Amino acid sequence: MTIDFKSPASDKKLLEQDGPFTPKFDEKGLITTVVTDTNDGQIVMLAYMNAEALALTIETGIAHYYSRSRQELWKKGETSGNLQEVVSMHTDCDQDAVIIEVKMTGDGVACHTGRKSCFYRKVDGIGSSNPTLISEE
Amino acid sequence: MTIDFKSPASDKKLLEQDGPFTPKFDEKGLITTVVTDTNDGQIVMLAYMNAEALALTIETGIAHYYSRSRQELWKKGETSGNLQEVVSMHTDCDQDAVIIEVKMTGDGVACHTGRKSCFYRKVDGIGSSNPTLISEE
Numbered sequence: 001m002t003i004d005f006k007s008p009a010s011d012k013k014l015l016e017q018d019g020p021f022t023p024k025f026d027e028k029g030l031i032t033t034v035v036t037d038t039n040d041g042q043i044v045m046l047a048y049m050n051a052e053a054l055a056l057t058i059e060t061g062i063a064h065y066y067s068r069s070r071q072e073l074w075k076k077g078e079t080s081g082n083l084q085e086v087v088s089m090h091t092d093c094d095q096d097a098v099i100i101e102v103k104m105t106g107d108g109v110a111c112h113t114g115r116k117s118c119f120y121r122k123v124d125g126i127g128s129s130n131p132t133l134i135s136e137e
Numbered sequence: 138m139t140i141d142f143k144s145p146a147s148d149k150k151l152l153e154q155d156g157p158f159t160p161k162f163d164e165k166g167l168i169t170t171v172v173t174d175t176n177d178g179q180i181v182m183l184a185y186m187n188a189e190a191l192a193l194t195i196e197t198g199i200a201h202y203y204s205r206s207r208q209e210l211w212k213k214g215e216t217s218g219n220l221q222e223v224v225s226m227h228t229d230c231d232q233d234a235v236i237i238e239v240k241m242t243g244d245g246v247a248c249h250t251g252r253k254s255c256f257y258r259k260v261d262g263i264g265s266s267n268p269t270l271i272s273e274e
């Protein structure tokens with residue numbers, strides 16, 4: 001890893017301006033990442049990056065994450081062939097989250113269940129006290 | 138709060154099926170929420186909900202969050218008038234994140250900086266070791 005991310009500014013106004021990317025990792029050293037498909041803008045997954053994964057993602061243009069369950073660097077698609085090529089990356093006002101728009105290679109699925117998106121279920125029952133999950137794919 | 142969310146199943150397959158919504162809150166009692174604008178699908182913010190905020194969001198159809206900085210329930214737009222009406226909610230395979238598609242009322246901005254989206258800056262320099270933030274709005 002060659003990118004040495006600087007610490008976020010304590011001045012909120014500086015954090016919100018243009019300039020160097022100073023990601024704010026949480027107490028576990030992670031930043032939340034929302035992943036969208038460049039073809040249709042659909043949100044396909046949500047994952048986490050540590051500094052190493054974020055640096056590798058930026059430097060190589062291929063999405064890397066940190067697996068919280070396996071506690072290790074995770075190059076998405078390394079075994080499945082479904083690599084994610086980064087088309088663009090955005091960060092939010094306090095630089096504690098990123099969106100990456102990706103081109104999915106291989107069979108174009110992001111979810112381990114074999115679906116394109118991990119968000120394949122709708123929460124039915126908004127406006128009620130009995131929310132139920134219903135698959136849409 | 139009237140919704141009493143059941144604990145997530147320990148069997149991963151059950152978690153991934155249709156059925157009751159059993160959100161998996163993290164060790165702080167929070168679930169990550171991605172918020173999109175129903176008009177154009179744009180991701181406008183990322184926030185967190187505790188069980189109370191999630192229940193109120195589902196029951197009332199108006200987005201409620203948990204403010205980590207203020208450590209309190211946060212009905213988005215209560216002071217600004219920019220309420221978010223929930224059009225749909227989706228959850229992911231392990232039920233530890235939700236997406237809500239919202240109709241933004243008031244002046245239609247989600248970010249405290251006055252911009253529509255918190256993700257107003259692009260990380261320029263993908264493929265390099267010198268990422269820089271550039272505003273797009």
